[in-house]
Amino acid sequence: MIDRRTLIAGAGSAVAASVLGAPLASAARRSGGAFPKGFLWGTSTAAHQIEGNNINADLWVIENLPGTMFADRSGDAANSFELWPTDLDLVKGMGLNSYRFSLEWARIEPDKGHFSNAMLDHYKAMIDGCRMRGLHPAVTFNHFTTPRWFAAQGGWQNPEAPDLFARFCDRAARHLAGGIGHAMTLNEPNLSGVIGEILPRQLMEGDRKMQLQAAKLLGVASYSPGVNLWVENAAVYRANQMEGHRRGAAAIKAVRSDLPVGVTLAILDDQAVGQNSMRDRIRERYYGEWLRLAARTCDFLGVQNYERKRWDANGALPPPEGSPRNGGGAEVWAGSLAGAVRYGWEATRLPIIVTEHGVNSDDDALRAWLIPAALKELKAVMDDGVPVQGYLHWSLLDNFEWGFGYHHRFGLHSFDPKTFKRTAKPSAAVLARIARANRV
Ligand code: BGC
Numbered sequence: 347m348i349d350r351r352t353l354i355a356g357a358g359s360a361v362a363a364s365v366l367g368a369p370l371a372s373a374a375r376r377s378g379g380a381f382p383k384g385f386l387w388g389t390s391t392a393a394h395q396i397e398g399n400n401i402n403a404d405l406w407v408i409e410n411l412p413g414t415m416f417a418d419r420s421g422d423a424a425n426s427f428e429l430w431p432t433d434l435d436l437v438k439g440m441g442l443n444s445y446r447f448s449l450e451w452a453r454i455e456p457d458k459g460h461f462s463n464a465m466l467d468h469y470k471a472m473i474d475g476c477r478m479r480g481l482h483p484a485v486t487f488n489h490f491t492t493p494r495w496f497a498a499q500g501g502w503q504n505p506e507a508p509d510l511f512a513r514f515c516d517r518a519a520r521h522l523a524g525g526i527g528h529a530m531t532l533n534e535p536n537l538s539g540v541i542g543e544i545l546p547r548q549l550m551e552g553d554r555k556m557q558l559q560a561a562k563l564l565g566v567a568s569y570s571p572g573v574n575l576w577v578e579n580a581a582v583y584r585a586n587q588m589e590g591h592r593r594g595a596a597a598i599k600a601v602r603s604d605l606p607v608g609v610t611l612a613i614l615d616d617q618a619v620g621q622n623s624m625r626d627r628i629r630e631r632y633y634g635e636w637l638r639l640a641a642r643t644c645d646f647l648g649v650q651n652y653e654r655k656r657w658d659a660n661g662a663l664p665p666p667e668g669s670p671r672n673g674g675g676a677e678v679w680a681g682s683l684a685g686a687v688r689y690g691w692e693a694t695r696l697p698i699i700v701t702e703h704g705v706n707s708d709d710d711a712l713r714a715w716l717i718p719a720a721l722k723e724l725k726a727v728m729d730d731g732v733p734v735q736g737y738l739h740w741s742l743l744d745n746f747e748w749g750f751g752y753h754h755r756f757g758l759h760s761f762d763p764k765t766f767k768r769t770a771k772p773s774a775a776v777l778a779r780i781a782r783a784n785r786v
Pocket of ligand 1: 392395533534612650702740747748756
């Protein structure tokens, strides 16, 4: 299986980091590269990708099916369910001041309507642990995976889904909201149900078969997990996620009205090339309705960017020859983050937090190059007046990259799958240096 964003971005051949060139001429350093006081510097993670043994999550069933398309089972992951204090120490040790992580709904509500105080306390300890270390907790209430029972009742296609999510948000907020710095409802819901349009048929068909197989195994009519390529009814899925976000955000606000609440969207830097470029149609298709909803319901927008895409009148152009590529073959272009941030702000006029940006690569030199190069571009956009409040790098650790398992690596740290010992990569020091200086 393949990840959703890489599919949007397309593929190509990999080249070494040594060919990296200057990305954007426009990176003027108008204010000497200094970021505003209080700028959030952090790393991002998601529960299912690092915690391990998330056995009540929808995806556990899919990963463990005989003949699954997943490259690996999530298994122990980085064992961050136990080792979260170590992880927070790593973040603090880098001189960062923020940590984004997600609540695992499947742990907090392992059976429908039964909430676990012990698990809520677990996440409360993490939030307190952030605060004790001077880290601003940015908490995603739902990062893709849902409880197994939720998927078995139709997932986001169940008419009850928005209420079920809002009830979860209410319970979690009542336990946790006091310590949270920024709250996010859903992660990248703008890709739900539209990704299939550009997928090779066999991937969609494979995913559909896995969902049918899971339904059969569990003796239910359908099984719709939160990580998917195929959904039966995209319009219903999307409408329910939008309503879930609305009600979830309202539930969090009802508990703590001064807590900034947002949503995170996957935004490519889509660039128009030539006359009649299809760029604007693509933007409307992939981001339009979510950007409008965010503008009405959010205090900030989380922008997640990894790539750019150039569109002419007929479609996407291949990456320029010789351009640096990520581990999946897509182009790595340092200006893409700034372009996506500018677009997200122009469309919503909301303050922006970069809630994810990074690169899938075994070549850490590429990551070490990308971080300062992208931040220079981001700073230039900020100097133009775009209000960016933070940069949270994806990711603190190598982790379970969904369908790619442990074969795609985004981490500033690697970990040993037996001892779980974390090891910093050189790029961690690069981000640390920028964050400590608060300048690039
Ligand atoms: C997701 C992460 C994922 C990352 C890298 C984003 O789409 O939010 O869960 O690991 O990008 O692919």
